[in-house]
Amino acid sequence: MANDREVLREIWDGKLPICFQLAQEEIMDIQQPDPFYVMVPRLSYFPLVIDKMKRHFLRYISQENADSEMWLDYNDQPLKWHYPIGFLYDLFCGNDPQLPWTLTVHFTKFPEDILLHCPNKDVVEAHYMSTVKEADVLKHRGQVMSTMQKKDHSQLWLGLQNDKFDQFWAINRRLMESHGDSEGFKYIPIRIYSDDGTCNQRLVSPKNNDGSRKTLQQMISELYPEKNDFNLRTHGIILPLDTPLQWLSEHMSYPDNFLHLCIY
């Protein structure tokens, strides 16, 4: 169980200052638009926090593009909306912090081969719920999600969307329980990203063969035997390598119930 409530709260309260700028080639007005500054929760997703920003820039662009899908880039790298914001920052700026994080806003030339379409927030919700289900299959063979009611699923999503810690954790705690007589999950939902953006997802048990708690260090030497010198970052923190995976999963997973770690 996720018992260290202070840790959960700290992770939940993590925020990033973002500076949005409209791409130069999109500006159709004589006047240059001011950049748009906003503090956003690290755990959220871009489509949930950009309504005001979009309205701010709409009057500066060609009206024929006003209904086309907006997208973001950092240093010419399109940002995937279906990754949590804090993870994207750690991936692109983890080694070279840049605050506020300056992102470019586009209304044309949607990079079809890189980004998924996001016509509305329902698509974000569907993606989110599906990822939570996948995590539950790994942790509990999917038994927690399948026995929850529809309103519990909604409460998870609304808690995240509306930044309500208590609402979210009232449900999420059930997903963080260990089942049966074993201390821990069946497998740890974890994705490890290299700095080129490639993602590795493997079956990782929270325990070693001798029953002891598996640490980050032990997991990495199993998955990447060639790596000796490396760091793992999540939520802007470089993780101590002796951290047990089970504790990490319970306390430092994103709301989608996955650990998203950057390795470098």
Added chain:
Amino acid sequence: MADGKLAANNSNTQDVKVDQENKENDDAGKNEKVKIDILLKATGNAPIMKKKKWAVDAEKPIGWIMEFIKKYLKLEPEEKLFLYVNQTFAPSPDQIVRNLYECFGTDGKLVLHYCKSQAWG
């Protein structure tokens, strides 16, 4: 329903099929043509595919498989197709086949259910 069994082994690549000529070189280099067997099962109102078992490049994204099924079934571009793992969750279109096989593969293959309307939420 939670009837899916997770692959019991915890290994990385040893049961991934490697092309004959690359067999000696088993340190999962990027240039190897690693293929993974997938089994495509229709569900709900979706038409059945005559050939269900395919070997696909391990690095291909799920979105590529969805496009492949749509073409094979001659669906209209605007028709929807949903793909599920373990009859439970819909993987992201940019998830690669290898990651799903490693975590959810059974008996040396990855089973994917497809349908034309949302089946498992």
